[in-house]
Amino acid sequence: MVGRSSSGKSSGRAGRNRPGDWIWGRRAVLETLRGGRWPIRDLWMSERVETGVAEEVRRLAEALGVDVQQADAEAIRARCHTDQHQGVLARVGAYSFWSLERLSEEVDDPPLWLLLDAVQDPHNLGAILRSAEILGVDGVVVSGDHAPISGHVVRSSAGAANHVRIARSENLVALIMRLRREGVAVLAATSGESPAARGCDLAGPLALVMGNEGHGVAEDVLGVCDGRIGIEQSGSIESLNVAVAAGVLLYEVDRQRRDARDGTTCSN
Amino acid sequence: MLELKNPHSVMAALETRARDVVEIRLGDQSPHGAWQGVTDLARSLGVPVRTGRMGSGQQKRRDQEGRTPQAVATVRERSDVGIDELFSTAGGDQYGVWLALDRLQDPHNIGAIFRTAAFYGVRGVLLTTNQSAPLSATAYDVASGGLEHVRFTRVGNLARALRAARDAGLWVMGTSERGEDELSEAGSDRNWLVVIGSEERGLRRLTLEHCDVVCRLSPRGEIASLNASVAAAVALTVLSRS
Numbered sequence: 043m044v045g046r047s048s049s050g051k052s053s054g055r056a057g058r059n060r061p062g063d064w065i066w067g068r069r070a071v072l073e074t075l076r077g078g079r080w081p082i083r084d085l086w087m088s089e090r091v092e093t094g095v096a097e098e099v100r101r102l103a104e105a106l107g108v109d110v111q112q113a114d115a116e117a118i119r120a121r122c123h124t125d126q127h128q129g130v131l132a133r134v135g136a137y138s139f140w141s142l143e144r145l146s147e148e149v150d151d152p153p154l155w156l157l158l159d160a161v162q163d164p165h166n167l168g169a170i171l172r173s174a175e176i177l178g179v180d181g182v183v184v185s186g187d188h189a190p191i192s193g194h195v196v197r198s199s200a201g202a203a204n205h206v207r208i209a210r211s212e213n214l215v216a217l218i219m220r221l222r223r224e225g226v227a228v229l230a231a232t233s234g235e236s237p238a239a240r241g242c243d244l245a246g247p248l249a250l251v252m253g254n255e256g257h258g259v260a261e262d263v264l265g266v267c268d269g270r271i272g273i274e275q276s277g278s279i280e281s282l283n284v285a286v287a288a289g290v291l292l293y294e295v296d297r298q299r300r301d302a303r304d305g306t307t308c309s310n
Numbered sequence: 311m312l313e314l315k316n317p318h319s320v321m322a323a324l325e326t327r328a329r330d331v332v333e334i335r336l337g338d339q340s341p342h343g344a345w346q347g348v349t350d351l352a353r354s355l356g357v358p359v360r361t362g363r364m365g366s367g368q369q370k371r372r373d374q375e376g377r378t379p380q381a382v383a384t385v386r387e388r389s390d391v392g393i394d395e396l397f398s399t400a401g402g403d404q405y406g407v408w409l410a411l412d413r414l415q416d417p418h419n420i421g422a423i424f425r426t427a428a429f430y431g432v433r434g435v436l437l438t439t440n441q442s443a444p445l446s447a448t449a450y451d452v453a454s455g456g457l458e459h460v461r462f463t464r465v466g467n468l469a470r471a472l473r474a475a476r477d478a479g480l481w482v483m484g485t486s487e488r489g490e491d492e493l494s495e496a497g498s499d500r501n502w503l504v505v506i507g508s509e510e511r512g513l514r515r516l517t518l519e520h521c522d523v524v525c526r527l528s529p530r531g532e533i534a535s536l537n538a539s540v541a542a543a544v545a546l547t548v549l550s551r552s
Contacts, residue, residue: 165418169537176536200537240551276550277431278459282543283422283452289540290547293527297494 063134065193066118066127068095070201075102077204079191080134082106086113086121088129099130137191137203139210142183142217148207149180153226154295155249159214159259160186161284166255167191168198169285175202177292178299182206185214186260214251218266221249229271230259231291233281236272239294245302248295252288312387312447315379317344322455323385324351330386333358337380345380387445388457393471396434396463397478400501407549408480408501410436412468412517413508414538417443421452422539423506428456430546435462436471436503472520475503481522484513485545487535489526493548496525502549506542 065074068091074080085108087099103110118131149155156179161167167189174182189195196203211217218228229242230251251267253259264270273282273290282290311332314320321344323331334352336359341349349359399406409432414420420443427435443449445464450457465471472482480503483496496502505521507513512535518524527536527544535541 169540172537173540198537273429273547274550275429277427277429279425279428279454279456281454282429283425283454283539285537286422286426286539286543289536290543293544293547 063190063193064122064131065134065196066122066124066131067197068128068130070193070196071130071132072098072102073201073204074132074134074196075099075106078106079137079204080132081136081138082108082132083135084111084133085109086111086118086131088113088115088118090115091129095130134193137208139191140181140207142209142211145181145183145207145209150178152245152247152299153180153249154178154292154299155180155221155226156182156288156292157211157214157218157228157249157251158182158184158188159251159263160188160254161252162187162189163255163284164189164192164194165198166283166285168195168200168203170252170288171195171199171206171208172202173285173289173292175199175206177289177296179206179292182208183211183214183217184208185211185217186254214263215266218249218251218263222266222268227269228267229269230264230267231287232258232264232270232272234272236270238274239271239291240274242271243298244295245298250288250291250295252284255284312385312450314383314385314447314450315381316451316454317348317381318454319450319457320383320385321348321351322458323383323388324348324355324357326458327388328352328355328357330388331355331357332384332386333360334381334383335359336361338362339380341380343380348383349381385450388462390463391434391461393436393463393465393474394478396436396461397475397480399433400479405498405501406431406433407546408432408434408436408475408503409542409546410468410472410475410482410503410505411438411442411538412505412513413438413441413511414506415441415443415509416538417446417448418452419443419509419537419539420445421449421454421457423542424449424453424456424460424462426456426539426543426546428453428459430550432460432546435460436468436475437462437464438468439464439466441508469516469520472503472505472517476520476522482520483545484518484521484524485527485541486513486518486524487526489524491523491525493525493527493545496523496549498549498551504542504545504549506538506545509538 226247480501
């Protein structure tokens with residue numbers, strides 16, 4: 043994954059996990075077994091894992107037709123190079139993305155989409171998925187030269203990568219134009235002079251676009267959005283980390299939607 | 311000594327404390343983009359800029375965009391301020407916001423929080439030293455200059471530091487999903503010190519006892535709370551609206 047192109051177009055390989063990506067820790071492995079988004083290639087467990095967790099791992103693994111291999115803590119550590127495995131380790135294949143068609147059918151009313159244009163840092167992607175789950179995003183779409191949905195992303199997301207619906211788009215511009223035809227307002231997060239989020243009506247059908255860590259949302263993507271959205275700065279630095287900005291914007295969407303719902307309840 | 315790979319973090323160090331920038335080492339290619347501005351400023355300030363001296367080992371840690379950096383800068387760590395100095399502006403005409411980070415383990419979170427703190431003009435950051443990630447090069451690079459713009463104090467005993475904050479006229483706010491108050495209802499009519507708990511364990515009982523108020527961020531979904539850097543940013547966003 044070194045030396046990826048800087049163009050906003052998909053490079054094909056970027057979205058696929060390396061063969062033999064690792065997911066470790068009780069909660070992360072259990073959620074991976076339950077979620078079914080990654081094919082499990084191998085599963086190791088230490089004898090010292092507490093009975094309840096061990097039984098649950100065995101039950102889920104059996105349902106998937108996966109053997110549970112016994113290994114001591116040191117052998118597991120030798121594979122994943124960390125002490126934080128808690129006696130459970132899975133080697134997984136590539137994340138299976140949701141199809142955009144299926145995602146479109148399952149969004150809420152009003153829908154909330156989060157479109158990620160070439161977000162490349164796994165920490166950022168994980169933190170974004172975590173916020174997306176907590177703050178009610180219906181579908182996340184990754185596009186361009188993005189970080190793969192790896193074990194690293196699973197950990198950074200505190201497991202949310204197993205719950206959030208993630209699709210992949212080869213053509214973000216076409217997707218945005220389709221969403222707009224369907225009545226979804228598409229707003230691109232940009233730093234500098236942008237309308238502040240709290241001044242925008244975010245309670246209706248909405249898609250937020252977050253850009254790459256270095257160069258932001260690509261020009262061709264910006265060109266087809268309904269508008270821009272930003273966060274009011276009051277200090278000396280002009281831009282926020284992309285995961286932080288996504289969290290702040292999603293929080294504002296959630297706040298406005300809760301207010302709108304509460305308002306509806308009061309008037310009835 | 312820090313080895314910084316984000317041109318924005320190096321630029322901020324040059325602008326605020328150039329004498330602590332020991333040298334900049336470039337790869338084989340001539341600098342472009344943000345590094346061009348960094349090397350131009352460094353040369354004008356008399357900071358050594360060496361070419362073809364990056365070394366293969368130093369290229370391993372990729373920058374925030376996932377790429378091998380063009381250059382590496384050796385920079386001395388920034389110094390803490392004393393705790394009295396951290397809170398010295400609390401008596402001024404305008405209310406402000408401070409942050410306390412209670413045993414944060416992830417340098418990415420610490421860096422992102424400093425970047426957010428600089429974005430919102432936070433007056434100062436308290437950090438714990440025990441069971442906490444150090445202010446490493448990763449934290450400086452993720453902060454993207456934020457660590458140069460916000461004053462900080464590292465303390466061994468957070469409870470004592472929170473008492474000092476209250477004595478200086480700050481109100482201490484904990485953030486927790488079990489909080490009884492809504493964050494959005496906190497007024498901007500006072501100086502706030504917002505305490506952010508560790509990624510795994512949240513706030514300690516002793517820390518909670520030193521809070522004047524504990525607020526929740528109205529979480530939904532299956533995961534109990536937001537990432538620490540996102541939670542800090544949400545709190546600062548709400549408190550920055552006066």
